[in-house]
Amino acid sequence: MYLKFPSVPMIMTPGPTYVSEEVRDALSQKITNPDLDLNFYEYYKKTCEKVQQLLNTENEVLILSGEGILGLEAACASLVEPGDKVLCIENGIFGKGFGDFLKMYGGEVEYFTSGYRKAIDVKALEDFLEKNHDFKLATFVHCETPSGITNPIKQINSSLKKYGILSIVDAVSSIGGEEIETDKWDIDILLGGSQKCLSAPPGITFLSISQKAWKIILDRKTPITGFYVNLANWKSWYEDKWFPYTPPISDIFGFSVAVERLLKDNDRLERHKKIANAVRKSLISGGLELYPKDGFSNTVTTVVLPKGTSFKVIYNKMLSEHNIMIGGAFDFLKNQVFRIGHMGENCYEDKLYLTLKGLDNVLRDLGFELKVKLHKYFIENLDS
Ligand SMILES: *Cc1c(COP(=O)(O)O)cnc(C)c1O
Numbered sequence: 001m002y003l004k005f006p007s008v009p010m011i012m013t014p015g016p017t018y019v020s021e022e023v024r025d026a027l028s029q030k031i032t033n034p035d036l037d038l039n040f041y042e043y044y045k046k047t048c049e050k051v052q053q054l055l056n057t058e059n060e061v062l063i064l065s066g067e068g069i070l071g072l073e074a075a076c077a078s079l080v081e082p083g084d085k086v087l088c089i090e091n092g093i094f095g096k097g098f099g100d101f102l103k104m105y106g107g108e109v110e111y112f113t114s115g116y117r118k119a120i121d122v123k124a125l126e127d128f129l130e131k132n133h134d135f136k137l138a139t140f141v142h143c144e145t146p147s148g149i150t151n152p153i154k155q156i157n158s159s160l161k162k163y164g165i166l167s168i169v170d171a172v173s174s175i176g177g178e179e180i181e182t183d184k185w186d187i188d189i190l191l192g193g194s195q196k197c198l199s200a201p202p203g204i205t206f207l208s209i210s211q212k213a214w215k216i217i218l219d220r221k222t223p224i225t226g227f228y229v230n231l232a233n234w235k236s237w238y239e240d241k242w243f244p245y246t247p248p249i250s251d252i253f254g255f256s257v258a259v260e261r262l263l264k265d266n267d268r269l270e271r272h273k274k275i276a277n278a279v280r281k282s283l284i285s286g287g288l289e290l291y292p293k294d295g296f297s298n299t300v301t302t303v304v305l306p307k308g309t310s311f312k313v314i315y316n317k318m319l320s321e322h323n324i325m326i327g328g329a330f331d332f333l334k335n336q337v338f339r340i341g342h343m344g345e346n347c348y349e350d351k352l353y354l355t356l357k358g359l360d361n362v363l364r365d366l367g368f369e370l371k372v373k374l375h376k377y378f379i380e381n382l383d384s
Pocket of ligand 1: 146170173
């Protein structure tokens with residue numbers, strides 16, 4: 001395979017991701033007044049229905065103006081009342097961060113963790129729940145993006161359901177790239193963002209909300225703190241033809257096309273699996289160490305920084321010499337790892353081939369002796 005390095009920076013980060021021309025065209029469409037134009041209410045509704053299809057759910061879906069974090073915060077703000085006992089199941093930065101939102105809205109948070117370099121241990125969680133299960137709800141993350149770990153969402157959720165614990169799941173970086181069966185698995189709130197596997201620009205979050213979750217939101221004893229995070233404001237937007245605030249119409253035009261593209265892409269889950277697997281094989285065979293010990297994500301790969309280098313050096317060389325942008329991480333992973341996103345529009349052979357070829361050059365240049373040619377090994381392992 002011979003491919004030229006890109007002439008403009010190619011973003012291979014775990015979000016934001018590449019935005020297709022079709023989505024960019026949709027973003028630039030003429031707008032209407034979305035609060036007044038009844039056609040826009042139908043368009044918004046159709047877009048929500050497309051998201052339902054993507055999430056395999058009949059639960060109501062809302063699309064909100066704000067990045068993924070707004071979805072997390074809105075779920076916590078709307079469901080948690082002061083003094084509620086809530087469980088934060090976590091094995092990384094986003095999972096733990098959920099606990100901060102739970103606390104912010106008055107939740108009495110208990111944390112469960114079974115180690116940071118592995119997927120959440122369902123057996124250990126079940127043992128914990130056997131003794132402690134007096135929780136109104138639990139939060140967890142499907143793909144812990146900074147760590148590159150995908151948690152067993154179905155099994156975690158079914159453990160929670162045994163005790164009638166409501167679930168709020170952050171699937172921001174997995175929706176579109178990993179299997180998700182919202183209804184079959186009985187997930188109460190599943191939330192995502194526009195800039196990961198959906199490959200639309202950042203700025204939109206969406207949530208699916210079960211009947212049980214709605215009941216809790218609408219039957220609270222205390223009012224919801226905040227307006228922007230108050231999901232109850234959205235309960236009858238369609239009947240009333242009223243949005244709590246003017247929707248970001250252009251972003252929704254782009255987002256809608258992005259969801260359609262995913263729905264048409266029948267082998268996307270297979271492709272994410274195949275590419276992720278080949279990326280990991282090539283990095284490991286080259287002598288690099290992956291951060292996760294198990295639970296490897298199909299949308300992002302997190303690699304321990306080789307000794308003697310820094311993220312900044314690798315990042316700068318990748319960008320200045322090959323026009324490829326890779327991700328670092330923050331919090332306790334800052335300058336410990338680098339990350340390659342292979343999600344959504346970036347999950348194609350040619351893009352990973354070039355990314356690995358660039359990385360191969362950069363690491364050799366820095367004196368790291370790779371045991372195989374990363375890009376060649378990647379191609380050879382695509383079908384294994
Ligand atoms: C990207 C992401 C979010 C949104 O966070 P930002 O850093 O603001 O983009 C939330 N949860 C997960 C798991 C994510 O990957």
